[in-house]
Amino acid sequence: MIDRRSRTQRFFEIELPAAILIVIALAPYAWMAITSIKPTADIARFPVVYWPDEPTLIHYADLLARTTFPKNLLDSFIVAVSACALGLGLSVPAAYAFSRFGFFGRRFLMTQFLTINMFPIVLMIIPLFVAMRSLGLLDTVPGVVLGHATFAIPFAIWMLTSYLNGIPKELDEAAMVDGASRVQTIVKILLPLAAPGIVSTGIYIFVASWNEYLFAMMLSGQNVRTVTVALQMFIGEYTIQWGLLTAGGTLVALPVTLLFLFVQRHLIGGLTAGAVKS
Amino acid sequence: MKRRTFLAATTAAIAAPAIVNAQGTTTVRWWYHFDNPQHSPAELIAKFEAANPGIKIQAESIPWGGGNDYYTRLYAALVANNAPDCAMVKLANMSRLLEMRALEPLDQQIGGWADASDISANLWNLHKAPDGKRYYVPLQYVVLYLYYRVDLFQQAGVAAPKTFDEFLKAAQATTKGDVFGFGMRGGAGGHDHWGSFVLGGGATFEKGGMVTPKALEANRWFVALGRDHKVFPPSAPNDGFRQIVDNFKAGRTAMTIHHVGSANEMVDALGDKVSAVPVPRAADGKGWTSFGDESNAIFASSRNKAAAFRWISWLSTNESNVEFNKFTGQLTVSNKGAANWTLHPKRFVDASAQSLAIADTLPNVPATADFLRTVWPTNMQRALLGQIQPDDMMRAIERHYHG
Amino acid sequence: MVSSRLTPYYFLAPAILATAAIVLYPVASTLWMSFHDFVLYRPFDVPFTGLRNYERLLADEAFWISLWNSFVWVGLAVGLQFALGMTAALILNESFAFRSLARALVVVPWALPSVIIGLMFTWVYDYNLGLLNDILLRFGFIKSPVAWLADPDIALYAVIVALVWQGFPFFAVIILAGLQAIPGDLHEAAEIDGATRLQRFRHVVWPGLKGVILTALLLRTIWVANSLDVILVMTGGGPGYATHTLPLYAFLRAYSGMEFGYGSALAVVLTLFLISVAAFYVRRTMREAFR
Incomplete structure (x- = not known):
């Protein structure tokens, strides 16, 4: 793209706002990270301690060595990746159907997918618990994954449908006229074009699962325990383990951020560049 | 059988x-x-x-x-x-x-x-x-007692309070500058604080027990601590256990009510400057603390x-x-x-033991759990903020238990 | 391959089956509970009460306050999340030196569990020991500390700020993906034709983004309307009813009062409100999509 703006103009119009944006996004997180390296005595002190005299990694050491946190991170990762795969696997075909076909019950079904998501989840967790118990899925990875994936499906279908609607139908129709099968058309034409949308929907499901607490609390137990539940363990009846909590909170955000950095570099950029040129 | x-x-x-x-x-x-x-x-x-x-x-x-x-x-x-x-x-x-x-x-x-x-x-x-x-x-178990700052009390020339009147005097004497006399817990779980003064002051959970003249007066007195005498920090309506303990540790309050579970962290932060006594009692000698x-x-x-x-x-x-x-x-x-x-310094274990005489639990009925979680906090907060009258709060509690 | 009339249903079947298996029963039982006097600790005595739970709502002061708070909550939180997210997406779509780092860092708030966000903000807002009061006092913006979460006129907005912070990356990511799908050639053509940036936004960017944005807004409205963990951690609905929203009130009735019947009725009312919002939207977009 041609850019006729001067350097100063660019600085004020792009780089400075971008820097402010990063500060907004990071400030509370940074405060948590700083808290996590304070000795316990400095955490709740008046006046506020901005930077500890003796930064310490003791909370991280305790977190990794004396709690189940590392295993919980792994559990969360397995659950989130599986929920993401399952969620996309179910919602991409559904979104394709909604976007490319006019059929009986289309609007009804689409609305139903939305309606079902409007119920406050909190009231559904006890029936859900009973249902999972009868399916024998309590405290198993598939149980939590199924919970996260199904509750993400409606969102995913809707997002994907609107991305797919943005891709001209004429493209795949032309391909099919040229003799490509439906599956070929989907795999070769539609999916690459919809890739940014699919990736961001995938990230959406991943993050939703990564951060989800209520289902994870109800459906998991000793075998599977996600980080959100593990973090909640640091908030007791009479004390909050601030050191452990902030250390855990600091670590929890890292995988998603790194994932995003990776996706950013290797998927979205390349794929859109390819798609746009076609 | x-x-x-x-x-x-x-x-x-x-x-x-x-x-x-x-x-x-x-x-x-x-x-x-x-x-x-x-x-x-x-x-x-x-x-x-x-x-x-x-x-x-x-x-x-x-x-x-x-x-x-x-x-x-x-x-x-x-x-x-x-x-x-x-x-x-x-x-x-x-x-x-x-x-x-x-x-x-x-x-x-x-x-x-x-x-x-x-x-x-x-x-x-x-x-x-x-x-x-x-x-x-x-x-x-734990029994709630009154933490107080020995040094601030000495500076203000007051002794650890035994009665409600002495409590008010001590709270007023220690409220100055950055410091508030009493770190009151107005968020969920704070009924312990309220109970010491209002249940101790004569209110009961029997039918009609919240709306007797004595009960209403005790509650008015308690709400006035915050609204008129201003010995509670303005954040009191949303403060939970963490805030009252942290504020006391940080030297922002001169008294608060909590139990032996926080004694060691209090001593870590304040050393000899912190001690504890049983919660104060009403003029008639009646008292109440949470078990x-x-x-x-x-x-x-x-x-x-x-x-x-x-x-x-x-x-x-x-x-x-x-x-x-x-x-x-x-x-x-x-x-x-x-x-x-x-496990704990002796003075806090003693204060707990001395408090057992007036320690009690809330009524063992299904309505209590909801009283703790919503009825008490919501009404207490509204009364502290002046959105309702203290007497309305007591009537709401009476209604919750007895319809 | 000839497509039969059944083809779309094959594509839909897995999603429908999974959803039906997991979600249908809980939704149905919530509906059922809302017509009964269902108190969880009295499982042996669940009388059918018809619409009595709903009648009770109308006379319940807390319901009306919660309803109003919910409107404020959804309107402000979604509106601000969108505004900030859109701005962020437009900035991040430009090319500059640290772009891919910036794109990754912006998702940090979204990558944190709500419980952590709630606690961190409570901590920052703390009356005595909080960062916010300390900074404002140092710079002389305020004379004495502000009780952010204990003042009924401020508390709801203070919680909304936390939610906006948590949610804006969602819009940023979604909109950015939409922006990237707009062919760069179009931009260039428009720029060569002498279009101003505002004109380019209106005629090139907006038409391509509209569908995605409307969907994202709708989905986010539903999500925000239902979200309560941040409020629960920060204020528990207080002081008084100042931060009660409908789902929070339903939650408190259900889990503190154990009145699942009444709580379910509150949940159903919330759902009806959301359905009416969605119906308006669905009618519009469906008409456009059905060519």
Whole structure:
């Protein structure tokens, strides 16, 4: 793209706002990270301690060595990746159907997918618990994954449908006229074009699962325990383990951020560049 | 009685093949919550299992989540017929669990337990159900007392208060600059603070007990501490235990009400500058302080009641109970265990013991849990903010309990 | 391959089956509970009460306050999340030196569990020991500390700020993906034709983004309307009813009062409100999509 703006103009119009944006996004997180390296005595002190005299990694050491946190991170990762795969696997075909076909019950079904998501989840967790118990899925990875994936499906279908609607139908129709099968058309034409949308929907499901607490609390137990539940363990009846909590909170955000950095570099950029040129 | 024998017979019939596996071991599922997840009951369990071959304890740590998560999980598990054999429970939930017919009466087993007499009769009485039976085995407890700053009191020339009037004077004398006289807890759980002055001042949970002239006056006096005398920090309506403890530690308040569970962190932060006395009493000598309980109970659905009782009674026995309290920072229920107590500085254990005389729990009825979580905080906050009159608050509580 | 009339249903079947298996029963039982006096600790005595739970709503002061708070909550939180997210996406779509780092860092708030966000903000807002009061006092913006979460006129907005912070990356990511799908050639053509940036936004960017944005807004409205964990952690609905929203009130009735019947009725009312919002939207977009 041609850019006729001067350097100063660019600085004020792009780089400075971008820097402010990063500060907004990071400030509370940074405060948590700083808290996590304070000795316990400095955490709740008046006046506020901005930077500890003796930064310490003791909370991280305790977190990794004396709690189940590392295993919980792994559990969360397995659950989130599986929920993401399952969620996309179910919602991409559904979104394709909604976007490319006019059929009986289309609007009804689409609305139903939305309606079902409007119920406050909190009231559904006890029936859900009973249902999972009868399916024998309590405290198993598939149980939590199924919970996260199904509750993400409606969102995913809707997002994907609107991305797919943005891709001209004429493209795949032309391909099919040229003799490509439906599956070929989907795999070769539609999916690459919809890739940014699919990736961001995938990230959406991943993050939703990564951060989800209520289902994870109800459906998991000793075998599977996600980080959100593990973090909640640091908030007791009479004390909050601030050191452990902030250390855990600091670590929890890292995988998603790194994932995003990776996706950013290797998927979205390349794929859109390819798609746009076609 | 008949029903129970029938139930016992059927459960025994069903249970026999289920509880004993090939090696002849019984597995007892037990739910617990510890404030610090670095603590694990694994050592205690290993000790118990060594002494009781044939019983395996499967301990499950459940997030406390302000009490909400723990009990949501428990009720859901009971409804789904997936409850553990035994679990840590509190008195506030006893009547609800009884209504669900979820609890197993333990009188018979307690009768056959030699160390039951090591737990004081007072404690057993506090844990009795309204129907006179015993469903809970006490595990640990705390009693709320008044923390005060020795140094700030000296500077202001006041002594630790014994009566409400002295309390007000001390609070006013220590409220200056950055410091507020009393760190009041207005968020959920703060009924403890209110109770000391309003229940201590004559209000009761009997029908009409919240709206007697005396009760209304006591509540007006308490609300006035915040609204007129301004001895509470402005953040009081939303403050929880963490804020009152942190504010006191940071030197922003001169008094607050909490219990021995925070004594060690208070001493770490303030050293000799902090001490404790029982909460002040009304002019007529009446007083009230909150008894914070924790027990174990066995569920009616359990197929391993005998083994479960072995475990929970063992946890409440002398050394093992002392060990257990090292994880939780509370007080042992065992008289022998209390005799040489080293977990907290003596002045705080003494203040707890002296407070036992006026320590009580809230009524053991289903409405109490909701009173704690929503009715009290919402109305107290609105009264402190001047959105409703103090008397409206008392009428709302009366309505909640008596319609 | 000839497509039969059944083809779309094959594509839909897995999603429908999974959803039906997991979600249908809980939704149905919530509906059922709302017509009964269902108190969780009285499982043996659940009388059918018809619409009585709903009648009770109308006379319940807390319901009306919660309803109003919910409107404020959804309107402000979604509106601000969108505004901030859109701005962020437009900035991040430009090319500059640290772009891919910036794109990754912006998702940090979204990568944190709500419980942590709630606690961190409570901590920052703390009256005595909080960062916010300390900074404002140092710079002289305020004379004495502000009780952010204990003042009924401020508390709801203070919580909304936390939610906006948590949610804006969602819009940023979604909109950015939409922006990237707009062919760069179009931009260039428009720029060569002498279009101003505003014109380019209106005629090139907006038409391509509209569908995605409307969907994202709708989905986010539903999500925000239902979200309560941040409020629960920060204020528990207080002081008084100042931060009660409908789902929070339903939650408190259900889990603190154990009145699942009444709580479910509150949940159903919330759902009806959301359905009416969605119906309006669905009618519009469906008409456009059905060519």
